[in-house]
Amino acid sequence: MVEALNKVKAELGHDAVIMHTRNYTRRRWLGLRSQEVVEVTAGNGVKAYRPRGAGPAPVSRPVARPPVDAAAAARTLLQTPAASGAFMMGIQSEVATLKSAVMDLVRETRAAKTPTVPEELFEHYLQLIRNQVEQELAGDLVRDLRLTLRPEHLKNEDFVRERLAERIEKLLPTTGPIVRTKTVGPHVVALIGPTGVGKTTTIAKLAATLKLREGRRVGLITIDTYRIAAVDQLKKYADILGSPLRVVSSPEDLAAAIQSMNDCEFVLIDTAGRSPSDTLKLNELRGFLAAAKTDEVHLVLSSTASQECMERAIERFSQVRVDKIIFTKLDEAVHIGVVFNVIRKVNKALSYITTGQDVPDHIEVGRGRRIAQLIIARGEGTDAAVIAGRGEAR
Ligand SMILES: Nc1nc2c(ncn2[C@@H]2O[C@H](COP(=O)(O)OP(=O)(O)OP(=O)(O)O)[C@@H](O)[C@H]2O)c(=O)[nH]1
Ligand SMILES: [Mg+2]
Numbered sequence: 001m002v003e004a005l006n007k008v009k010a011e012l013g014h015d016a017v018i019m020h021t022r023n024y025t026r027r028r029w030l031g032l033r034s035q036e037v038v039e040v041t042a043g044n045g046v047k048a049y050r051p052r053g054a055g056p057a058p059v060s061r062p063v064a065r066p067p068v069d070a071a072a073a074a075r076t077l078l079q080t081p082a083a084s085g086a087f088m089m090g091i092q093s094e095v096a097t098l099k100s101a102v103m104d105l106v107r108e109t110r111a112a113k114t115p116t117v118p119e120e121l122f123e124h125y126l127q128l129i130r131n132q133v134e135q136e137l138a139g140d141l142v143r144d145l146r147l148t149l150r151p152e153h154l155k156n157e158d159f160v161r162e163r164l165a166e167r168i169e170k171l172l173p174t175t176g177p178i179v180r181t182k183t184v185g186p187h188v189v190a191l192i193g194p195t196g197v198g199k200t201t202t203i204a205k206l207a208a209t210l211k212l213r214e215g216r217r218v219g220l221i222t223i224d225t226y227r228i229a230a231v232d233q234l235k236k237y238a239d240i241l242g243s244p245l246r247v248v249s250s251p252e253d254l255a256a257a258i259q260s261m262n263d264c265e266f267v268l269i270d271t272a273g274r275s276p277s278d279t280l281k282l283n284e285l286r287g288f289l290a291a292a293k294t295d296e297v298h299l300v301l302s303s304t305a306s307q308e309c310m311e312r313a314i315e316r317f318s319q320v321r322v323d324k325i326i327f328t329k330l331d332e333a334v335h336i337g338v339v340f341n342v343i344r345k346v347n348k349a350l351s352y353i354t355t356g357q358d359v360p361d362h363i364e365v366g367r368g369r370r371i372a373q374l375i376i377a378r379g380e381g382t383d384a385a386v387i388a389g390r391g392e393a394r
Contacts, residue, residue: 001023001040003038004021004038004039004040005040012042015044016043017042017043017044017085018042018087019043020039020041020090021038023037023039024036116143117139118142120154121160124376125142127375127376128142128376131335132307133337133340134337137341138337141167141171145167149163165369165376166369166372167372168340168368168371168376169367171340171344171368172343172344172350172368173349173368174351174365175349175351175366176365177365178266178296178351180216185262186219186261186264186265186267187266187296188296189267189294189298190292190296190297190298191268191269191297192271192289192297192298192322193274193299193301193313194274194305195273195274195275196302198300198302198329198354199271199300200222200224200230200233200270201359202300202328202363203268204237204360205359205360205362205363206363207238207241207243208237209363210265211241211242212241213360217263217265218241218243218265219244219264219266219268220234220243220270221245221246221247221248221254221257221258221267222245222246222247222248222269222270222271223247223249224270224271224272224273225249225272237359246260251288251291251292252291254288254291255291269292271285276312277316282317285320289320289321297320297323298322298326298352300325300326301325302329303330303333304329304332304333304334306338307338307342314342322348323348325342325343325349325350326350326353326366328353329354330355331355336371337375339371340371349366350366350368350371353366
């Protein structure tokens with residue numbers, strides 16, 4: 001190796017780029033004799049070295065291994081900036097090759113595992129899977145889609161994506177915005193859900209939308225008396241909106257507070273975040289909602305949570321009461337497909353989505369087409385531009 005590298009250095013100088021080295025044994029005389037060979041592939045800087053009259057670069061020079069072991073000298077040579085640069089380049093290119101081989105393998109394995117997915121739509125199927133749409137659901141979607149597509153449409157990516165979005169939309173039940181149908185007394189809406197999912201922020205967004213955009217009279221109530229900060233948070237929004245805020249600590253107080261807001265068209269109730277495992281607190285919450293004669297209860301879920309987490313929350317909070325589902329933090333979600341899976345599974349309709357921290361801008365009425373587009377348009381990670389293409393708040 002030392003001899004070979006010295007030759008490289010002598011012929012190509014200190015800037016030599018070592019692209020590849022290998023040792024192998026050459027059999028000679030019908031395999032009776034063997035010779036150890038060191039092969040070095042080197043180039044001269046960016047332009048690969050071409051010896052006079054030789055073929056195209058890079059050059060491979062088999063060199064007989066010298067009898068002395070001079071690994072240290074070789075290491076010194078390999079530690080020159082040119083050699084380590086070449087070494088990194090070599091690693092990079094090998095990693096890239098490996099990555100593409102793994103991707104091919106994944107694709108082949110998935111294709112083998114899912115022989116019923118039409119090949120022409122396999123990329124679309126993969127896009128659904130990348131966004132964690134459940135395999136069975138994704139398979140059904142593209143199979144059904146395939147049946148409706150004419151051969152000339154298959155090559156038209158935009159057309160196929162549009163049709164796929166339509167199918168997803170059809171499978172996603174939504175409720176539309178909060179509407180007051182009664183003529184007397186307030187329409188009472190409560191938001192419940194696990195801790196930190198964005199209930200209070202969403203209440204503020206809803207109140208602002210109703211009040212500022214539609215000129216409705218909105219009252220706010222919080223039963224989150226566990227933390228001073230929680231009351232302060234809502235108080236700040238109530239003050240900005242000029243809406244009354246009542247803080248209550250018992251179901252009786254809550255009924256009385258609603259009564260006192262009889263001139264409001266809407267009363268929005270904020271609740272303390274509850275752990276889905278806390279049966280006692282969930283029962284207490286049920287008592288509050290019953291006393292309030294709530295017209296609708298929205299379960300608020302963060303779309304950054306795992307599907308398992310969401311399903312458990314839905315199961316547990318359903319024992320309290322869940323009419324509709326709000327998904328928050330879509331701007332932070334990595335896999336929008338989970339939202340689709342969950343809504344499909346639990347037989348509850350989507351009411352709103354929220355897409356950021358800004359009150360009141362980052363809220364939209366849940367629309368199947370919007371979710372479908374997010375699933376289809378996005379790969380891994382958040383695409384701020386897609387999220388920013390927001391829909392209507394009402
Ligand atoms: N990125 C992002 N953050 C959000 C969104 N909605 C709310 N948040 C943030 O999430 C955090 C928690 O929001 P809160 O409204 O206090 O959540 P909560 O459910 O009321 O929390 P608890 O009352 O403690 O259970 C805050 O920092 C909000 O700004 C959203 O759509 N996107
Ligand atoms: Mg809160």
